[in-house]
Amino acid sequence: MELLVISLFCFALLLCVLLNFSILYALVGGLCIFLLYGVQKGFTWRQMIRMSFAGVKTAKNVLLTFFLIGILTALWRAAGTIPTIVCYASSLFQPSLFLLMSFLLNCVVSVLTGTAFGTAATMGVICATMAVTMGIPLVLVGGTVLSGVYFGDRCSPVSTSALLVAELTDTNIFENIRKMLKTALLPFLASCFVYLLIGFFTPHGGAVMDLVPLFGREFQLHWIALLPAVLILGLSVFRVSVKLSMSLSILTAIPICLLLQRISIRNCVVFAIFGYRAQDTEVAAMLNGGGIISMLRVAAIVCLSSAYSGIFHQTGLLDGIRCKILALGKRFTPYAAMLCTSALTGLVACNQTLTILLTHQLCREDESDPQTLAIQLENTAVVVAPLIPWSIAGAVPLASVGAPTVSILLAVFLYLLPIYRLFLSFLEKRRQPQTS
Incomplete structure (x- = not known):
């Protein structure tokens, strides 16, 4: 059910992008979807509203x-x-x-x-x-x-x-x-x-x-x-x-x-x-x-996406995904799993802070060394969030300078850093059996 809920939200986002509608429509729709999910899980409407406002308060x-x-x-x-x-x-x-x-x-x-x-x-x-x-x-x-x-x-x-x-x-x-x-x-x-x-x-x-x-x-x-x-x-x-x-x-x-x-x-x-x-x-x-x-639109995006964080935390919507991420890290590399996770959480979070929080929440068990975990978060969630077209992480800077959204494709450093680290993670994993 959790996968269906997230898929519906991602579909709403994609539809708004393809039809050139404001992303706010998808975010409002996503909030309704997540509220209905919480009610289906046994929470009252009052509890769900409180969860939403608790998330918004964190964005003040x-x-x-x-x-x-x-x-x-x-x-x-x-x-x-x-x-x-x-x-x-x-x-x-x-x-x-x-x-x-x-x-x-x-x-x-x-x-x-x-x-x-x-x-x-x-x-x-x-x-x-x-x-x-x-x-x-x-x-x-x-x-x-x-x-x-x-x-x-x-x-x-x-x-x-x-x-x-x-x-x-x-x-x-x-x-x-x-x-x-x-x-x-x-x-x-x-x-x-x-x-x-x-x-x-x-x-x-x-x-x-x-x-x-x-x-x-x-x-x-x-x-x-x-x-x-x-x-x-x-x-x-x-x-x-x-x-x-x-x-x-x-x-x-x-x-x-x-x-x-x-x-x-x-x-x-x-x-x-x-x-x-x-x-x-x-x-x-x-x-x-x-x-x-000029900041009203992005402020609305922050309020809506921050409301999500309160709902996710209380309803456990993302708990089932954590096991799949652990399996992905074992099959490939922990960095590869975190990079994929940050891209997915960035699609849903719509801002950098929530992307970092969700990525850490989902991937912290996949990396035991705190220092390595910190650098991996910096090389994934922090730089991936601005590459999501509807995320305020990229939308606000581009709106400030008056550049179009397609400028994201030319943010060279934000692509080269995670790709370079991904290559090194596979290289390190390949060398491990030879040194063991």
Whole structure:
């Protein structure tokens, strides 16, 4: 029965993708399916509703982060932070090297901030804006941004996913990071080479245009406008909470909007809620966006998928699958079993946190060494979740930069890392009989 329930949900997801319907329809349908399953198992409707709300409560910090990201992305635009950075940085890059630089810049910022969403909302947006001025397709930039933001989200000491994995496996986060960097070295270098190669063969509009006259029609381009970005990067070095860093950056951007850009308080509030809207049509094509309203869809996805976690935990819906995963690990390798599990849980969870939790819950008995279990989770669930088209792990960064969903196919690092580790796991298993 459990397999039938999960199959129905996956079918609903696939149907929405094929018919180009909002994934929210499938998630609402999935919630109904799981509630009916719980009632069929003997739980009351009241108990099932409580399970759902218990799961949603666990997502309150994520929802607050979305709220801050929406405001941050709008006010960074309104304050002239993003236009000023773009004007300064555009002279440093050649179009043929842009994809590589976009990947590396997002890697660096995500390591400093520890957040994929925050990095996409800041450096990702900057890279996307520069790409538009160079005539570089956003579908390519979306892939580099997605790869870069999850490189740091995976191995930053201030990353919530890295801290979660360390807590679940009872391991030291800094030892985990050391091993993560070691296991990711070759996939990282290979990703750099791929983006360099694609960059050389990507058509573009030629040299970077002089953006100062264009943005100067809408903004006062002054170094003071850089303060919100400098602040959030500086605070991340001292491991200040991401939410606190974002809040302080927002508070810094407000007086810059008022005093430097001459924006009224009323318009600041409107931008924060509904997103920035430039008066100049050319500037609007590059910069419009952000705002709390831009995060409503992904917030709804988080609420619904978090409700699932409460239901799964209380009803034991996934218990029967655990035995099959153990058998799969013995037949192939524990890593192969965890990789398959993370892909399946990612399809159902629709977010990275729940994917990590479910993968750990289902696979922890298949790996006795906590350190190995931690690294395997980092090399599977953490990087596989963004590759699910309807998961917010990939949808939020791509929505922040305005890239299409198909950009997931160009997130090279997120494919090379698990494939490389899968190859090594089979190689190690093949050598075991020879050394025994």
